[in-house]
Amino acid sequence: MIQQSTQPIIHFQGIEKSFGGAKALSDVSLTVHRGTVHGLVGQNGAGKSTLIKLLAGLHRPDAGQVEIDGEAYDHLTPHLVESLGIHFIHQDRLLVPSFTVGEALFLGREPRIPGTPFLDRRQMQRRAQEVLQRYFGLSLPNSALISQLSTAEKQIVQITRALLDRPKILVFDEPTAALVKREADLLFTLIRRLRDEGITILYISHYLQEIEALCDVVTVLRNGRHVATKPIAETSAAEIAGLMVNRDIGDLFPIREKSPGAALLTVEGLSATGRYRNVGFTLYRGEVLGLTGLLGSGAKDVLRTLFGLETAEEGTVTVAEQAPWRASPVQAARRKLALVPEDRRRHGVALDLSVSENTTLASLPRFTRLGLVDRASEAAEADRLITRLQIKTAGREALLRTLSGGNQQKVAIAKWLSRHSDIYLLDEPTVGVDIAAKVEIYALIAELAEKGAGIIVLSSDLPELIGLTDRILIFFRGEIAREVVSDTITEDALLAEVTGSSEATRYVG
Template sequence: MADTAKSGEAIIRLENIVKRFGGAQALSGASLTVRRGAVHGLVGQNGAGKSTLIKLIAGLHRADEGAVETDGKAYDRDPRSIAKRAEAYLKASGLVPTFTVGEALFLGRELRFPGTPFLDRAAMRRKSAEILERYFGLALPHSALIADLSAAEKQIVQITRALIANPKVLVFDEPTAALVRREADLLFQLIRRLSAEGVTVLYISHYLGEIVDLCDTVTVLRNGRDVATLPVAETSAAEIGALMVNRAIGDLYPKPAVAPGAVILEVENLALAGRFEAVSLTLRRGEVLGLTGLVGSGAKEVVRTLFGLDRPTGGTVRVKGETVFSVDPAAATDRRLALVPEDRRRDGVALDLSVTENTTLASLDRFSRGLIDRGAERRQTEDLVKRLEIKTDGVEALVKTLSGGNQQKVAIAKWLSRRSEIYLLDEPTVGVDIGAKVEIYRLIGELAERGAAVLVLSSDIEELLGVTDRLLVFFRGRVTRQFISSETSPGEVLADVTGAHETLRHAG
């Protein structure tokens, strides 16, 4: 693979980069130096300039001011040079769903018989099979469609495509957003192996724990500038986060003190065959209850069942004292339950509808007397946009134009418009930057202050301990432990999440 002889020298150098798009300034003097063979983290809130900086390195943009060097050579606009650099830029959306694995791997650089226009399909199969076996220990059918692959397999195709070109630099842009923990761990092993072989890795992620576990060095961007470049071994995730948002780390979890009120949700011995059993819990007005567990622990299925997406095979659910049988989503909504799903772009919002249309989607009966009262609908939306501090060009802007954090706020606004009382939040901060996370944490606290009951499912233990009052741990389909969040450390929770303690306890 890459030459390791010059390990430690700068392979990427950007100095005082300025980049404007129309009247907007994306970068305002940013600098970045990446050493050969390093795993270098790049972090920042949405809008900090990460994507613009990476596209400059890949040759997809040109700086208005400043200097760009890759592998000791000044930036140039030769199309062949740009194409070669862009090959190493890996992003989750970079594959065509209708292509086969073989077509995706060799698109634009097909192998041909020497001196002919004919494709050497056998050579392409051999080369891709060699890399798949060498780095991943698996074989993918050459004729399989990209659309039929799992998220992890798509990631493998992207990486294999880059490795075929013998790259010196690989840029990973949020590579674990669609991966479960086991798949992410395999990716980290691969990145460490590539680094050991001399390949330089530039790693972008909202997950600061990944940066600390994986990277040698991290550069923090804020408002289009680099504010720090730090050795990861001497830096904590909390310190990195504080630099990103320019605030004390203690402010990350702005949880108000709320005295819980009456019980609003009671679950007793709830079961779903093959998924979970004997789950009991209570939730009070003004309370924030956390759920966590490994993939397959049953926690996610409990949330789905409470909202009526899955039918329970046993147990009872009571909402405000009324027993609910065979709930479906419509019945759950009528009882003032709200679900903000993990995949907001697929299930939580309608991307091609406006902020207003999304906000009032679950409460149109409030604005309809045969015809929709557009004025009342707009006033409701403007009020919620202001209240939730949703950053948008206007209430008629399409939701797909908003950042991930603001899309999540629109998903919550939909249920506020419905006047929901019980909020089921499934991984509410996944895929959003740390600044947006703080705003979502603040919103969770506001819901509790207003007397709503909030249930938060998350795999981020520190996040749960920061925003919840109590925390239930799921392991192999059962609730195994209850914690008081303010009296608990992440290590204690992790021990139960991973099965270090399997003492089963009732949690009510």
């Protein structure tokens, strides 16, 4: 960690911003010092996004001003912001899918063949290779389209595009939400290198372990107000979380009676060439079973196969005492399986439907009479689940896209609660949600288990797996490499198992 500069590069002074009657920011003042990694945290709705949009010139403050490099601005524009050397790396990869890597990198500043109006595509590709190699040690095929790249590669292209302009300030908005650990570590190494080169980093994340490991300073927003700015060396993830929710969060994970019942789901000899082989396990009533592994380990493919989104070549899946079957999503739902996917916005919910419509989407026959939806019954069910899951919404008719990420995730779960599911397949259930929403989702999972449901949680968040589950199945290169009892393994030992290390021997008790 470097010594923090005493020279401010960004200073927000008395910022106020309202939307309609809702106060998004109230008298927010904070300073970001040059050449530091400054973390910005808060629950969904705390005001982080509004503050960043003000810095980007997308919103204008109702009161207050922003100082950049000592010069005050009461209103920024996107063009002015870019000219001041401020660039944004968004969670959504804002790149043209049909462009090549070189075209995406040099969009708007394309080199031309001298003396002609024609683009010099060969130079674009050569310079793209050079800059990707210099910053990331990465080589991508010249003909590769953005749509063909992995999530991590797209993010690398977006970062590299910003670096071509020699920025003074880089703003990272949830940059690791879709990255595996190895890719996230590569990003952290780059961020530290950029900081050491004098670039200021404003880093927004829900992952407090990242804030603690990466940042020099952290600012906490709560309900639109600035509640604290602290040097990381003088605080902890637990203290930061407490400031975010204005209470001692205590144990993240609920204490519950762990007394699994009868077998609910039995998997035997499940195999699919190139994805997984000879996978077998049993899920019991009242049990929370964890799955984990590196990207490509087969864990996600198995979860998708259980719900019928992928097909196994061999093996059987049995629910309770029914006959073995090969799943399709329709058959899986009929057998009371539910899938909450990792990318809830694309695959788990319908953003342009209301909370009420999303809640009953998987159980419409219950609310349909003669081909017409019984709106009164649907509304009653939506209200029941909004109350039960403490979904924060303006009302059941609010469009889902107006809800925070954590509340969208609750609606994705509510959809299957409405169908009275018995088996819940949860794929990265807390990715991209804040600490308070995580606690509520963990409590819901515990409640479902105590009522006799069987739950499978696929997660790359190792503390989450250890704290939430009863057992963990560790996938490695397509096979279940090990099964462990969750409260007998440390995070370090679990990480060693996941990565295939032979030194995974540090167990508790």
